[in-house]
Amino acid sequence: MSVYQATASAPVNIACIKYWGKRDTKLILPTNSSLSVTLHQDHLRSTTTSRADPSFESDRLWLNGKEEDIKAGGRMATCIAEMKRLRKEEVEDKQPNEPKLSSYHVHIASFNNFPTAAGLASSASGFAALVSSLAQLYKLPVSPSTLSLIARQGSGSACRSLYGGFVAWEQGTRADGLDSLAVEVAPQSHWPEMHALICVVSDDKKGTSSTSGMQRTVETSTLLQHRIAHVVPKRMAAISAAIKARDFDAFAQITMADSNQFHAVALDTEPPIFYMNDVSRAIIALIVEYNRVSVEKGHGRKAAYTYDAGPNAVIYTLKENVKEIIELIVRYFPQAVGSFKDVFGLFGGVDVAQTGG
Numbered sequence: 001m002s003v004y005q006a007t008a009s010a011p012v013n014i015a016c017i018k019y020w021g022k023r024d025t026k027l028i029l030p031t032n033s034s035l036s037v038t039l040h041q042d043h044l045r046s047t048t049t050s051r052a053d054p055s056f057e058s059d060r061l062w063l064n065g066k067e068e069d070i071k072a073g074g075r076m077a078t079c080i081a082e083m084k085r086l087r088k089e090e091v092e093d094k095q096p097n098e099p100k101l102s103s104y105h106v107h108i109a110s111f112n113n114f115p116t117a118a119g120l121a122s123s124a125s126g127f128a129a130l131v132s133s134l135a136q137l138y139k140l141p142v143s144p145s146t147l148s149l150i151a152r153q154g155s156g157s158a159c160r161s162l163y164g165g166f167v168a169w170e171q172g173t174r175a176d177g178l179d180s181l182a183v184e185v186a187p188q189s190h191w192p193e194m195h196a197l198i199c200v201v202s203d204d205k206k207g208t209s210s211t212s213g214m215q216r217t218v219e220t221s222t223l224l225q226h227r228i229a230h231v232v233p234k235r236m237a238a239i240s241a242a243i244k245a246r247d248f249d250a251f252a253q254i255t256m257a258d259s260n261q262f263h264a265v266a267l268d269t270e271p272p273i274f275y276m277n278d279v280s281r282a283i284i285a286l287i288v289e290y291n292r293v294s295v296e297k298g299h300g301r302k303a304a305y306t307y308d309a310g311p312n313a314v315i316y317t318l319k320e321n322v323k324e325i326i327e328l329i330v331r332y333f334p335q336a337v338g339s340f341k342d343v344f345g346l347f348g349g350v351d352v353a354q355t356g357g
């Protein structure tokens with residue numbers, strides 16, 4: 001008897017232009033486009049195995065070895081249903097001899113190679129790996145952009161992990177979301193010197209989840225309306241141009257400005273949301289000073305900080321500066337060395353790379 005099983009991995013991505021706000025919470029359609037860098041497979045990734053079998057009595061899911069409920073109508077159930085629909089439409093309806101895998105239940109096991117509690121975008125890599133493993137199991141002849149439409153319905157930021165390198169999530173305008181998908185801006189090979197340093201400031205579970213926090217922002221922040229209409233469209237164009245030109249100074253300026261504005265709209269929410277702590281702010285001050293000295297010498301900015309919905313810093317820089325920046329941070333935050341080690345070494349010095357997806 002045949003065994004129908006496939007395994008796929010997907011890495012975490014870290015946004016330079018932040019997604020924060022939904023215009024449709026069920027389909028997960030965003031209020032603005034966003035852009036991210038996909039980190040290297042070897043560092044922070046989810047690996048997911050899916051199996052379809054006629055003897056299975058229900059769809060089941062295990063996360064890091066522990067069985068989780070698949071809530072009817074929830075995000076996980078939606079992704080699985082959408083993948084079965086694609087299998088039927090793209091394979092079984094066209095090739096009647098193919099096994100009817102869309103009618104079998106699936107068992108899915110997923111592992112993260114990093115602590116889920118560290119607040120490091122585990123849902124992004126998780127849903128991207130889920131969709132990739134089912135796509136492989138179902139032998140779907142579709143593009144990563146098509147798969148991104150489904151990963152998006154698991155977690156918005158997950159759609160960007162279907163590509164490696166530099167990736168945009170175009171917000172789209174359609175009510176059915178069919179144009180709200182991930183597109184490649186440039187592959188990793190276009191700018192292989194780009195590095196991301198992850199500074200784990202705290203591995204506590206974050207206070208306000210992205211999902212609930214961003215809806216509160218949509219409902220209460222007037223600054224968000226300004227950001228959506230007047231700021232993000234220009235930044236998307238400018239950062240795409242900076243990436244294409246490999247202009248690090250411009251890339252860094254836009255990335256830091258957008259991180260700052262994301263945290264400003266969080267603060268403009270009622271009640272206000274604070275994701276950064278004193279250590280996060282001290283790291284910002286250090287990078288600002290490091291860049292000031294570099295600009296003064298005529299070299300332009302050499303590092304860009306960015307923060308998601310938590311206090312951990314991600315610092316983008318070019319390879320030639322990685323050692324200097326790590327030394328700088330260790331010098332100013334010696335107390336952090338121990339706690340960083342508990343997570344996954346002092347820093348994850350990660351390259352960006354293509355996904356297996």
Ligand code: DP6
Pocket residue numbers: 014015017018019020028034123154155156157158210211212308309
């Ligand atoms: C701050 O993708 O986790 O990381 O769509 O509700 O699952 P849901 O939200 P999620 O939000 C990510 C927010 C962010 C910015 C970003 O990654 O663009």
